[in-house]
Structure formats: structure tokens, C-alpha cells
Amino acid sequence: KAGVTQTPRYLIKTRGQQVTLSCSPISGHRSVSWYQQTPGQGLQFLFEYFSETQRNKGNFPGRFSGRQFSNSRSEMNVSTLELGDSALYLCASRRGGQSTDTQYFGPGTRLTVL
């Protein structure tokens, strides 16, 4: 059974640009969550999608957005990139939406903003 895949694995952008990251969850999983991981702040929750609807959102500015498609694949977009957006962006999927459902993380996309 394939795990969570994220593309691209590495990305370099410059300030002011926008970026789209992609996440393919494990087959049959309907929930996809996105996290930002930095050395200073650790892992911070961005948002969660369940059956194409955003169900939860973290404390990030509106420049961060996402969506989920009918096949459960998800994308997140960051517009007007800032240096502080450099981070590892992790996607996680789980079958349902309960806390008891195991959450499986992908390997992440390493974004560098110059």
C-alpha cells in the first residue's frame, strides 16, 4: 500500500512569488492535513480538509490556502512568498476524522525562499 506522497520534494523560490504544493493521501483516506515545520516554531498546523471541505484552520495569514479534490488529493498554495515561509511543509492523511484514526505523514516538501 503506497504511503502519502508529496511533490515536489524540494523547491526554491524568490520573495513575492507564489507556490503550489501537492499531496496524494493513502488510498481510501479522506482527511488531509497540512503542517509547517521550522526549527524555531516546530510543527504548526495549517489546515485540514475532509471530503473536499476545509474543516479546521490554524493561525496562518490568508496567503496560505488549500483545497482538496474529489479523489482526496490536496494542494496548498502560498502567495506573495516571504523569507519566513522557508520551511518543511508536511502533509498527513487519515482514513476518517477522529483523533483515534492514525495520521500518516508524507516526507514533506522543503521550500526555500530567497
Add this chain to the structure above:
Amino acid sequence: TQLLEQSPQFLSIQEGENLTVYCNSSSVFSSLQWYRQEPGEGPVLLVTVVTGGEVKKLKRLTFQFGDARKDSSLHITAAQPGDTGLYLCAGSTQGGSEKLVFGKGTKLTVNP
């Protein structure tokens, strides 16, 4: 804002030693999870604890959830180099469609 404080932030020990990592908060969590993350990979779930006072064992790893569900600990017995990694605790704020709050992690290095 609910925070999870992990300590220590860094830990370097010799193979065979025991260690304990702590995860503390002033907030009550409905459940708490422990993950291990290795370089270049995403976190991998080790255990979920849901009941105050609960103790779970996974081979040489022992996890405990505090009675008040505000804190947790991870104890590793006879650490091995394969235990090296970033250990993260994460608290779930409510049942149902909750979001996870993560601690900043404990970076463990076990030297042979």
C-alpha cells in the same frame, strides 16, 4: 493558544543508557500522541494515549499520560543507536474534527 512544552530540547547519550522525555501543558487534551521523525522523513506515530494515568509500552519505550491529561512522558530503556531521531508529542484539543498541537520536539542522539 495551547502550548506543549517538551524537555529536554536536545539529548545525547550512550548506547545502553535510559532516558525520559517530558511533554507538559497547562491545557487539558482529549488525547496525546508521540511521534518519531528521522531526517528527510515525516513523523511516524508511535502511540496514542487517551485516558488520564494511562501507561502504554512499546518494546523498550514506555509512554505515560498524566492523571489530569495535561502532561505526558516517554521513557526509553537501554537506548540503542536506532532510537536516534526527533521525538514529538502532539495533543488533540477536542474530540471529532480536532487539530493537533505539537511540541517543538526532543532531538535524541544515541552514540554507539
